[in-house]
Amino acid sequence: MKRRPIIAGNWKMNTTLNSATTLVNELAQAINKKHVQAEIVICPPFPFLLPCQTASANSVIKLGAQDIHFEKNGAYTGDISAEMLASIPCQYVIIGHSERRKYHHETNAIINKKIKAALGSRIQIIFCIGESNTERETGETFNVLSTQLIEGLKGLESQVLPTTLSIAYEPIWAIGTGKVATPTQAQETHEFIRTTLSNITSTEVADKIRILYGGSVKPDNAKELLSQPDIDGALVGGASLSVAQLLPIIESI
Numbered sequence: 001m002k003r004r005p006i007i008a009g010n011w012k013m014n015t016t017l018n019s020a021t022t023l024v025n026e027l028a029q030a031i032n033k034k035h036v037q038a039e040i041v042i043c044p045p046f047p048f049l050l051p052c053q054t055a056s057a058n059s060v061i062k063l064g065a066q067d068i069h070f071e072k073n074g075a076y077t078g079d080i081s082a083e084m085l086a087s088i089p090c091q092y093v094i095i096g097h098s099e100r101r102k103y104h105h106e107t108n109a110i111i112n113k114k115i116k117a118a119l120g121s122r123i124q125i126i127f128c129i130g131e132s133n134t135e136r137e138t139g140e141t142f143n144v145l146s147t148q149l150i151e152g153l154k155g156l157e158s159q160v161l162p163t164t165l166s167i168a169y170e171p172i173w174a175i176g177t178g179k180v181a182t183p184t185q186a187q188e189t190h191e192f193i194r195t196t197l198s199n200i201t202s203t204e205v206a207d208k209i210r211i212l213y214g215g216s217v218k219p220d221n222a223k224e225l226l227s228q229p230d231i232d233g234a235l236v237g238g239a240s241l242s243v244a245q246l247l248p249i250i251e252s253i
């Protein structure tokens, strides 16, 4: 099964209006000169989504948000709905990032509601899962990942559309730490995720869902990770804040 790879940059809570638009514009210009195979998605902070869209117009760059609320609208001060994002339009949204799970106490049940909200608005989803260091060391990785997948996708078994759902496997111990899963470790885990997805949906659907790796992806480790059969792209944090680092990752596809 040939799946089109995605390289997504998660800027997290970084940049200002000026640095965000400059960065995305420089990336757009650099990419325009190359024959880029992968789908490129940049996820800036909410206030910079529209300015970044303007600054990367006429390029292949798509924009994504870093989170959504599960309701369409209402008294939820400070929150942003899928409907709002779709109206920009913004094409992607990251859901269930481990930093949201940790700092905003997002449970699998909340994440499930967010996934349903995004599906309803036809925004493409990057659904993040991943185990902690302790969970890996105590042999809990596969249990944790299958629970996150089963509970996150509850009620969607028959309707999850492969084109609108991607999974990002982000081992928490590899995020922002410089520690990276070995290509063998990552491939083994991605294969497990695909098998779990095929149990939840069907082999046919699971074969079409893209599974990205995230966690200290850098120019020097991207090629080997991305050449694994079940790794269909990368969700890049720190290195996505620099064209000099992100471009070689994109080119390593």
Ligand code: 13P
Binding pocket: 010, 097, 170, 174, 175, 176, 177, 178, 214, 215, 216, 217, 235, 236, 237, 238, 239
């Ligand atoms: P780093 O690439 O900085 O480790 O971050 C990964 C990540 O959390 C992307 O969502």
